[in-house]
Amino acid sequence: MTQASLNLPEALRGALDTALRELHQRIPAIMGCVVATVDGRLVAHIIDNEADPQRIAAMIGSMVALGESIGRETRIDRSQYVVVNASNGLLYAQRVPSRRELFVVSTLARPTTNLGLVLHETRSAAEEIGQAVDGWLEQQQTRLAAAASTAEA
Template identity: 70%
Template sequence: MRAMSRMIPQDLRDGIDHALHDLHQRIPAAMGCVVATVDGRLVSHIVDNDADPQRIAAMIGSMVALGETIGKEVRIDRSQYVVVNASNGTLLAQRIPSERELFVLATLARPTTNLGIVLHETRTTAAHVAMQIDDWLQRNASMPT
């Protein structure tokens, strides 16, 4: 699976791209969506403002991991998502819950967007992408990693 973090197969990348496009369309006032590897490599993105998707990818894996660590440390268990709420928007990031959990998803939305909608749609997309990843892994289980 290490090779996958460096070079994601085109069929899997196409599925992730399609899922991100759908997520972006379903959230009113969405400004962007990013999928990255947990080690910060950009996999797919749609960003409508001048935010740098490479920089977002580099940060969201660490942000999710830090949220999970803090959740454990304060005895509330592993966090499910992390939210950055600022005056000009909200960023919600979560791990994609595939079998290997090697990817994270972030959604950036304008402050007028309902956080519940962002959370629901991001979770739904993360679950959909996780199924695609797991299906791909099962189909290619005999391939060397």
């Protein structure tokens, strides 16, 4: 797995990498997985073809946000995910659910892949990543509270 230069805490980086690696291994027809920040910075990726993960990262946050905007504008509510179905593959992208929606995850798969399987497995990976983010945020809040109480004493 190749990592981006985004500076994440080691525990959080490990959780993201594990979720991505397991997603990539669960479906043999997956050609790649990318985690990016919502503003398009590459966090982690596994790419088996010539696709540029930096460019994918730059686009998937905007793609998910656009899907959400279209859902609201058309009064069908917030989009859950976005799928690009092309002649040589499909790309699935969704926001990582957490208290602070910091990341998006996408999966690139061969056109013969069962879309339902890709949706399910990517959603599961996104939930794992979201739980790791929430756990890290809770640790940070606990540390800040402990530091504040020590400073007051």
